[in-house]
Amino acid sequence: MIITIKAFARFREILGSETTEEVPEGITLAGLLEQIAGKNPKIKTALYEGDNTLRRYVILMQNKKRVNQEDVQTIVLSDGDEIAIYPPVAGG
Amino acid sequence: MVISITHEDFDVNAMIQSRKAPEVGGLVSFVGIVRDDGITKIELEAFEEAALEELNLIKDEAFEKFPLMSVDIIHRIGMLNVGDNLLLILVAAGHRKEAFDGCEYILERIKETVQIWKKEYTKDGERWVPGEHH
Numbered sequence: 001m002i003i004t005i006k007a008f009a010r011f012r013e014i015l016g017s018e019t020t021e022e023v024p025e026g027i028t029l030a031g032l033l034e035q036i037a038g039k040n041p042k043i044k045t046a047l048y049e050g051d052n053t054l055r056r057y058v059i060l061m062q063n064k065k066r067v068n069q070e071d072v073q074t075i076v077l078s079d080g081d082e083i084a085i086y087p088p089v090a091g092g
Numbered sequence: 093m094v095i096s097i098t099h100e101d102f103d104v105n106a107m108i109q110s111r112k113a114p115e116v117g118g119l120v121s122f123v124g125i126v127r128d129d130g131i132t133k134i135e136l137e138a139f140e141e142a143a144l145e146e147l148n149l150i151k152d153e154a155f156e157k158f159p160l161m162s163v164d165i166i167h168r169i170g171m172l173n174v175g176d177n178l179l180l181i182l183v184a185a186g187h188r189k190e191a192f193d194g195c196e197y198i199l200e201r202i203k204e205t206v207q208i209w210k211k212e213y214t215k216d217g218e219r220w221v222p223g224e225h226h
Binding site for chain 1 (some may be wrong): 136138141145167199202203204207209210212220221
């Protein structure tokens with residue numbers, strides 16, 4: 001199945017603004033992040049601490065709904081889902 | 093009421109004029125402008141669909157919390173120069189306190205959650221303005 005990944009600010013500079021990723025059925029959000037991190041060391045460093053925990057400031061949305069980091073292991077993705085990845089916001 | 097994320101500049105006076113109404117006793121505006129922090133220019137980037145949804149949510153929250161007559165929020169994106177308008181929040185209410193409180197509430201909420209980022213350009217290079225983690 002295909003997942004769309006949108007990235008913003010410093011994550012856009014590493015991941016590109018919008019990409020698609022082919023993933024196996026039943027993959028979790030954590031699995032998707034591991035898959036894209038496995039492709040490029042820069043992405044891995046941007047997303048994960050040295051001990052492979054997700055960096056606390058990485059913000060994730062699934063279909064424009066904010067996702068708690070504690071839930072990434074249990075969220076199962078569906079074909080056509082859109083995942084957004086971005087750092088803390090700085091508007092205003 | 094206008095809630096928008098746009099590359100275009102806005103006319104503060106025209107907006108204020110358009111929000112005057114017999115029951116409005118006070119209009120509070122916040123105009124954010126690009127400050128010279130040793131920068132040559134600044135670039136604002138947004139996750140536009142999500143940010144617009146978030147701005148509308150913040151507007152709805154402000155109406156629930158304060159007795160307001162109207163709320164306008166215009167956030168600019170794209171490349172801006174020092175002194176350029178960046179953000180307009182315009183709140184109309186019957187009385188001053190709710191207008192001030194509503195405007196401040198909206199501004200603080202924008203800084204917390206709206207998906208907009210700033211990159212500053214200086215003569216030495218470029219840097220992302222760090223956001224606060226919430």
